[in-house]
Amino acid sequence: MATAKSWQTAEVPGPKKALVISKPEVVVAMIKRSKRPILIVGHKAVEVEMEEKKLIDYMIQIASSMKIPVVATAHTIKEFLERGFKKAFHMPIVDITNRLQDPDWKGLDGRGQYDLVLIVGIPYYMEWLVLSSLKHFSKLKTISLERFYQPNATWSFPNISIEEWIKSLNKIVSDLEVK
Amino acid sequence: MTGKTTSLKIKELKTDIGLIKDLEITIGRIIEEWEEKMGPTPFPSIKDLREWDHKLLQRYKPLYMPFCDLCCLCTMGKCDLTGDKRGACGLDIKGQQSRIVLLACCIGAATHTGHARHLVEHLIEKYGRDWPIDVGGVSVEVEAPVTRLVCGIRPKKLGDLEEVLDYLEEQIVQLLSATHTGQEGDNIDFESKVFHAGMIDQVGMEVADIAQIASYGFPKADPDAPLTDIGFGVVDTDKPVIMVIGHNVPPAVDIVDYLNDHGLFGDVEVCGLCCTAQDITRYNPKAKIVGPISWQLRAIRSGIADVIVVDEQCIRTDVLIEAKKVGIPVIAASEKNCLGLKDRTLDKAEEVVADLVEGKTPGALILDSAKVGEVAVETALKVAPKRKKIRVIPEVNEIVELSKTCTKCNDCRRACPNDLLIPEAINEAAKGNFSGLADLYESCIGCARCESACPKDLPLHSFIIKAAEKRLKEEKYKIRTGRGAIQDIEIREVGAPIVFGEIPGVVAFVGCANYPHGGIEVVEMAEEFAKRRYIVTASGCAAMSMAMHKNGEGKTIYEEYHGAFDAGGVLNVGSCVSNSHIAGAAIKIASIFAKRNLRGNYEEIADYIHNRVGAVGVAWGAMSQKAASIASGFWRLGIPVIVGPHGSKYRRMLLGRKDRKEDWCVYDARTGDKVYVGPNPEHLFYAAETKEEAMVWIAKLCMRPNDTSKGRAIKLTHYIDLHKRLYGKMPDDLHLFVRTEADIPITMKDEIKAILKEKKWKTSKIPDPTLLPRLIRAKEA
Numbered sequence: 001m002a003t004a005k006s007w008q009t010a011e012v013p014g015p016k017k018a019l020v021i022s023k024p025e026v027v028v029a030m031i032k033r034s035k036r037p038i039l040i041v042g043h044k045a046v047e048v049e050m051e052e053k054k055l056i057d058y059m060i061q062i063a064s065s066m067k068i069p070v071v072a073t074a075h076t077i078k079e080f081l082e083r084g085f086k087k088a089f090h091m092p093i094v095d096i097t098n099r100l101q102d103p104d105w106k107g108l109d110g111r112g113q114y115d116l117v118l119i120v121g122i123p124y125y126m127e128w129l130v131l132s133s134l135k136h137f138s139k140l141k142t143i144s145l146e147r148f149y150q151p152n153a154t155w156s157f158p159n160i161s162i163e164e165w166i167k168s169l170n171k172i173v174s175d176l177e178v179k
Numbered sequence: 180m181t182g183k184t185t186s187l188k189i190k191e192l193k194t195d196i197g198l199i200k201d202l203e204i205t206i207g208r209i210i211e212e213w214e215e216k217m218g219p220t221p222f223p224s225i226k227d228l229r230e231w232d233h234k235l236l237q238r239y240k241p242l243y244m245p246f247c248d249l250c251c252l253c254t255m256g257k258c259d260l261t262g263d264k265r266g267a268c269g270l271d272i273k274g275q276q277s278r279i280v281l282l283a284c285c286i287g288a289a290t291h292t293g294h295a296r297h298l299v300e301h302l303i304e305k306y307g308r309d310w311p312i313d314v315g316g317v318s319v320e321v322e323a324p325v326t327r328l329v330c331g332i333r334p335k336k337l338g339d340l341e342e343v344l345d346y347l348e349e350q351i352v353q354l355l356s357a358t359h360t361g362q363e364g365d366n367i368d369f370e371s372k373v374f375h376a377g378m379i380d381q382v383g384m385e386v387a388d389i390a391q392i393a394s395y396g397f398p399k400a401d402p403d404a405p406l407t408d409i410g411f412g413v414v415d416t417d418k419p420v421i422m423v424i425g426h427n428v429p430p431a432v433d434i435v436d437y438l439n440d441h442g443l444f445g446d447v448e449v450c451g452l453c454c455t456a457q458d459i460t461r462y463n464p465k466a467k468i469v470g471p472i473s474w475q476l477r478a479i480r481s482g483i484a485d486v487i488v489v490d491e492q493c494i495r496t497d498v499l500i501e502a503k504k505v506g507i508p509v510i511a512a513s514e515k516n517c518l519g520l521k522d523r524t525l526d527k528a529e530e531v532v533a534d535l536v537e538g539k540t541p542g543a544l545i546l547d548s549a550k551v552g553e554v555a556v557e558t559a560l561k562v563a564p565k566r567k568k569i570r571v572i573p574e575v576n577e578i579v580e581l582s583k584t585c586t587k588c589n590d591c592r593r594a595c596p597n598d599l600l601i602p603e604a605i606n607e608a609a610k611g612n613f614s615g616l617a618d619l620y621e622s623c624i625g626c627a628r629c630e631s632a633c634p635k636d637l638p639l640h641s642f643i644i645k646a647a648e649k650r651l652k653e654e655k656y657k658i659r660t661g662r663g664a665i666q667d668i669e670i671r672e673v674g675a676p677i678v679f680g681e682i683p684g685v686v687a688f689v690g691c692a693n694y695p696h697g698g699i700e701v702v703e704m705a706e707e708f709a710k711r712r713y714i715v716t717a718s719g720c721a722a723m724s725m726a727m728h729k730n731g732e733g734k735t736i737y738e739e740y741h742g743a744f745d746a747g748g749v750l751n752v753g754s755c756v757s758n759s760h761i762a763g764a765a766i767k768i769a770s771i772f773a774k775r776n777l778r779g780n781y782e783e784i785a786d787y788i789h790n791r792v793g794a795v796g797v798a799w800g801a802m803s804q805k806a807a808s809i810a811s812g813f814w815r816l817g818i819p820v821i822v823g824p825h826g827s828k829y830r831r832m833l834l835g836r837k838d839r840k841e842d843w844c845v846y847d848a849r850t851g852d853k854v855y856v857g858p859n860p861e862h863l864f865y866a867a868e869t870k871e872e873a874m875v876w877i878a879k880l881c882m883r884p885n886d887t888s889k890g891r892a893i894k895l896t897h898y899i900d901l902h903k904r905l906y907g908k909m910p911d912d913l914h915l916f917v918r919t920e921a922d923i924p925i926t927m928k929d930e931i932k933a934i935l936k937e938k939k940w941k942t943s944k945i946p947d948p949t950l951l952p953r954l955i956r957a958k959e960a
Contacts, residue, residue, distance in 0.1 A: 008593055013248070014261055015249075016248070042868060043868055074867070074868035075906055078905065092867065092872060092876070094242060094827070094865050097244070098242045098836070099838075123695065126866070129827045130827075132248070133244040135261070135262070136248075136261065136262055137243065
């Protein structure tokens with residue numbers, strides 16, 4: 001049964017905790033409602049096998065369907081390029097976290113700050129801290145697309161099975177493709 | 180004479196014994212004069228370098244990543260500091276994070292300084308206050324660059340270090356007091372104090388290391404320091420084995436001395452873990468290193484030791500519990516780490532030995548290193564032949580049976596810092612397949628949190644050790660013993676190529692073994708930069724991890740590369756406290772090569788290093804508070820530090836913004852003009868997610884405003900090459916690093932010129948860079 005506890009047991013949150021994504025439609029609605037979403041994809045997206053695909057492939061589908069700008073952290077940009085996805089920007093995770101806290105940042109396209117951050121593929125404890133930073137020092141809404149509960153996000157899946165995760169991501173992809 | 184003194188002058192004094200005229204009494208610090216002029220900040224207080232700190236912090240603003248949203252340090256709390264809330268004392272979350280960073284750095288600085296105090300007192304007792312500080316004979320005239328820079332004194336004798344320690348201790352007390360409720364409230368001022376703690380820490384480390392080098396005859400700035408054995412498999416278990424763990428070497432030295440004095444050295448194995456092991460091989464290269472900090476539990480549980488001696492720092496606090504399980508007696512040799520044991524310091528050695536051998540007590544606290552030497556050796560000799568080899572590592576069939584009881588609750592994985600797939604490996608082990616467990620060995624940091632979490636009390640760490648038993652026994656490597664300082668002559672030879680950028684950088688691998696994917700990543704990074712003819716330095720556990728891999732020819736990195744401070748060198752400077760020599764080398768470049776006064780002249784020298792010396796620290800497995808304070812010592816000198824992903828738990832980065840042109844201007848010291856120099860170096864402290872990212876950034880962070888065009892072209896070549904290989908594309912920020920066409924690497928001219936054209940790049944000036952208006956020469960004229 002899905003639980004809303006930190007995946008790494010000792011990474012307990014403060015009083016303000018992420019709302020649980022009980023169904024993937026919540027994510028779809030949030031993305032569709034957002035005027036300026038951004039997707040951050042870390043290197044673990046390449047490591048996580050999901051049946052015949054990898055996590056990064058789902059992210060490419062999500063980004064493509066809604067033209068969401070992508071920041072590939074660490075060396076993940078290479079994987080995007082190898083998959084023919086050339087629109088990703090690359091930046092260390094701490095750099096994009098820093099910029100997302102600056103209301104005057106011009107954004108990746110020069111059109112200003114974002115309003116929704118989707119994040120996946122960062123080591124659990126590092127993402128925990130990144131989301132903590134955004135929780136404290138920005139007004140942005142954040143959605144963790146990880147399989148494990150990230151308590152510092154605005155919205156996060158609880159700890160779910162890989163099958164359930166695949167199902168949810170497939171649903172998000174298919175719903176986003178419906179304009 | 181100068182210094183902080185109280186002077187009393189009495190023109191005429193009538194007393195019972197007569198009339199005294201022109202009496203002058205001076206009480207306090209006496210500072211020797213020498214030809215070098217005293218700079219503006221000898222023995223700086225916590226605010227004396229605040230202006231310099233604020234300059235750096237203006238450019239490298241803190242990014243806070245709160246690790247805890249609450250404050251529970253006083254009884255008005257807990258206070259929820261989420262977002263813009265303030266606690267009952269008025270502090271906000273930024274203040275609280277920086278306060279915790281300061282606390283961590285105070286702990287680190289206190290630990291090194293406490294270590295230094297103990298060493299200096301011990302060595303003075305043994306060798307006398309007048310024992311000369313010789314760390315490199317005629318090759319090293321600047322014997323204590325950090326101390327000279329910070330304190331403005333030139334320590335010549337062991338006794339001279341006492342006054343330095345007095346200063347350090349006073350500063351740590353002041354810094355620590357700033358963290359009390361209702362003291363400092365501004366996060367940037369907390370950060371300035373963090374820098375101060377780091378600077379104090381650098382001096383403390385230097386004091387400790389120069390004292391032990393001079394007194395114990397460790398290698399003295401020796402590029403050819405001998406190679407010694409490292410690895411679990413190098414320990415000869417047919418002999419009695421004494422295992423030393425910790426950082427403070429006197430007890431280990433006295434063990435070696437006792438063995439030598441009694442003609443027993445070849446008959447008994449002396450091996451160790453962590454920095455005590457590094458330092459005992461500097462004393463006697465026939466001693467052996469088992470491995471870095473993470474190897475402790477596997478080393479204890481393996482049961483190879485006949486006696487364990489612990490001194491201080493980074494020792495598992497459950498060492499006594501673990502040793503008891505295998506029946507190994509423990510000797511605690513530091514008052515900082517008494518382990519609940521009875522103090523046997525004043526008891527007769529033979530009585531303590533008898534109690535340990537007969538198992539009447541699991542251990543003894545002995546605060547006399549000579550007695551530790553005797554008790555450890557005599558105990559090992561007597562225990563070895565009779566000690567019943569108690570086995571705690573389960574046999575294969577036991578692992579299979581125990582694995583079948585696993586409930587697949589996932590608690591082990593969820594407790595693992597690296598989220599290792601332990602349940603899957605256990606599931607396979609239950610079927611008799613141990614490859615999954617064996618694979619975990621490479622990434623396991625040895626914390627055993629998995630075991631603590633297991634509701635079935637399965638000894639999971641022991642499972643991993645057993646599965647990797649063969650690998651463990653084959654761990655036989657060579658490490659170059661810690662060479663200590665960098666010679667003045669080496670600095671003279673490399674000063675120009677480093678400052679002008681022709682040696683592309685100095686990369687220092689430091690810190691602990693809290694790696695995301697095992698020590699192999701440090702080896703790969705070090706090798707990459709050694710091949711590229713950077714100068715690669717290392718210390719402490721990072722230096723050990725670098726030794727624990729062989730190339731295709733069966734050689735370790737220390738056998739493959741030379742040990743000189745020159746292009747393509749791989750240097751082990753020594754233990755944690757030897758880190759000071761890495762900072763010292765950067766300081767000596769300013770002093771010896773550039774002839775800048777360093778005496779009490781911190782700000783100018785830091786400004787020089789920041790703008791000219793392409794050095795980067797890498798603490799890939801940074802774990803402790805000491806690692807935090809070591810890093811902060813580098814920050815105040817303007818040297819950037821990269822940490823591994825676990826380093827994000829330090830909860831604060833210091834990041835530049837390359838998109839803000841206004842942040843990257845310096846003064847041209849020749850003219851006073853403000854000149855844009857690009858984001859060099861772009862960050863002061865940052866956590867990289869992967870080793871690939873770290874490698875690209877090491878190359879990038881070595882660029883400095885002062886690089887000549889030839890030097891910049893070389894540095895750009897490495898940056899571009901690594902970027903293309905690891906990121907699969909050209910960097911998108913080249914226009915920020917090319918100042919003139921002469922900076923462009925010749926082999927990529929057309930490609931880069933096209934990029935520059937697209938970015939509407941314009942030529943810019945290469946200044947004589949400084950952040951300090953007082954160094955503008957035109958102003959003086």
